[in-house]
Amino acid sequence: MSAMARAAFADDGALTDSGIDLNMEQGMAEHLKDVILLTAIVQVLSCFSLYFWYFWLLAPGRALYLLWVNILGPWLMSDSAPTAPEPNEKKQRRQERRQMKRL
Template identity: 50%
Template structure:
């Protein structure tokens, strides 16, 4: 049986570079999906404009902007004031099971919903997946262990 190898550690500079690339990728994804939706909708389906479409478009745009700013905030590196050395590279967005993974999922769901809404307004209901996943994560990580704590004793 081969011996297990230790996972190589990633340096702070590599984490910073990967975080910047990840944030840039998801920013571009949201910009492209928003541009495609708005261009196609306003040129071809403008006569089908209704308050629901405008509100949902604004909601998805708010989701894009808030996820982008959140990812930028948690990946902000911290440097020493005197020596300008890297103290903390920020949160790793590519870490399995981290908060960055869930924020990336929100951007993906919003982007897919934005594009699918070109075919039918019923696809806006796909956004319900976001709070359902949040409730499921809250149940699994917070309430579930707290309610099952009596079984351990």
């Protein structure tokens, strides 16, 4: 964890990677913090029963959920081409008459 938090600099002294702060609210740090907390909870609870190791299945479950909600779901459920509603013939004739009257 300390290696992830360490900043990386280029040869000329420019900052290339600022590192990950575990207290950030969004991004990869939030998910990493969740995995660390899940690991700690599973280790403590596994002292009482080995069945608590099954809680580790929550991590890939959450990853699949986030993949579906953020990437796959919107991509699969989106319309390929938004279709405009076809105007009614009567409405179209009325609009043409109004335009002719204006001219």
